[in-house]
Amino acid sequence: MKNCSIFVSARRRTQLFKITVLMPPCIIAMLLMSFLQAPTAYSSPLTPPSVSPGQGIRPGQLFTGGKDHRQQKPTFLRRKNIHPKVALPLQASLSFSPAQYVGEPPYTGTDSAGGGYTDGYFLNECGPGASTATIGYWGVNLNRGTQSYSDPHTVTTWDDTNYTSYVQYIATQSFPPAFTSPGEMSYQTYPHAFTSFDDARDVLNWEASGHSSNYFNYFYIVVEVSNLTEASFKNDVQQDIALSRRPLLVSVNDSYLPDWINAPGTSHFITILGYDFNNNTITYSETCGKTSCNTQGTGIYTMNIDQLWSGMVDDNGNGGVIW
Numbered sequence: 001m002k003n004c005s006i007f008v009s010a011r012r013r014t015q016l017f018k019i020t021v022l023m024p025p026c027i028i029a030m031l032l033m034s035f036l037q038a039p040t041a042y043s044s045p046l047t048p049p050s051v052s053p054g055q056g057i058r059p060g061q062l063f064t065g066g067k068d069h070r071q072q073k074p075t076f077l078r079r080k081n082i083h084p085k086v087a088l089p090l091q092a093s094l095s096f097s098p099a100q101y102v103g104e105p106p107y108t109g110t111d112s113a114g115g116g117y118t119d120g121y122f123l124n125e126c127g128p129g130a131s132t133a134t135i136g137y138w139g140v141n142l143n144r145g146t147q148s149y150s151d152p153h154t155v156t157t158w159d160d161t162n163y164t165s166y167v168q169y170i171a172t173q174s175f176p177p178a179f180t181s182p183g184e185m186s187y188q189t190y191p192h193a194f195t196s197f198d199d200a201r202d203v204l205n206w207e208a209s210g211h212s213s214n215y216f217n218y219f220y221i222v223v224e225v226s227n228l229t230e231a232s233f234k235n236d237v238q239q240d241i242a243l244s245r246r247p248l249l250v251s252v253n254d255s256y257l258p259d260w261i262n263a264p265g266t267s268h269f270i271t272i273l274g275y276d277f278n279n280n281t282i283t284y285s286e287t288c289g290k291t292s293c294n295t296q297g298t299g300i301y302t303m304n305i306d307q308l309w310s311g312m313v314d315d316n317g318n319g320g321v322i323w
Helices: 010-020 025-036 074-081 120-124 126-135 161-172 197-208 230-244 305-313
Strands: 091-093 108-110 116-118 147-150 155-158 222-224 248-253 267-276 281-286 299-304 320-322
Touching (some): 126 248, 147 161, 197 222, 248 305
Antiparallel strands (some): 108 116, 248 267, 267 281
């Protein structure tokens, strides 16, 4: 074996003297390197984008920002909040299709027309992604065919693969009458953008109702986590999933979600599809993939409901539910 050389401080020489007289030089060098270096923290095998998803969202911005903040009818809100007199099951789930197939377009890559692009605004499309996953349970056709979509940064073309064409329609073109501009997204200085709770509510009601003139008080309402308890949140989940057979949306700190790797700790919309209170779990759909969000991938995940609730509470003033 060839000799190897390595520098060691005088202090370390004294500590390692007994090792050096018993082992060959090359093995000593390798041991010294591991001894002197700090442990390496776990990191994702992917290279994360320079701007993380949700970056730039201010405390409470998902409730104060956006396009429409009209109040729904008090009679509608009261009816929505009446707890059913029948006992609801402790376990219920919707079909995982079509939600499991919905994916937001990655922030960089090749679009459906074969054109290369990079668009940092796409890092913030969890609202349109979760909305698409939800609207699919209202009998709405999520297939729009190949179309081009524009935001303030770029124009890209998308087809029905992973329903990306519909995601981009929700992000940039869905136009409830009260909106001041089309699309669920509110664009800020590039690459910052977001979807507000009220705007997501309006788009859900607009699309689920088939663009009805009475869309505003159709089904979904918004409740901030500060106006909820974990028990009342679980009741909302039960009513929508078991009784109405419809999904609901929540905003949660992404670092609490089991599918995220090295999460940036910002607000993230997901779609709730099922629950099992016997095992204290909840099932949700993730629509942001590995490239943009460094997740384990789009699809269906199950997590502890107490952990989800904690992530909603610890969401920088942006936690809440659209149910």
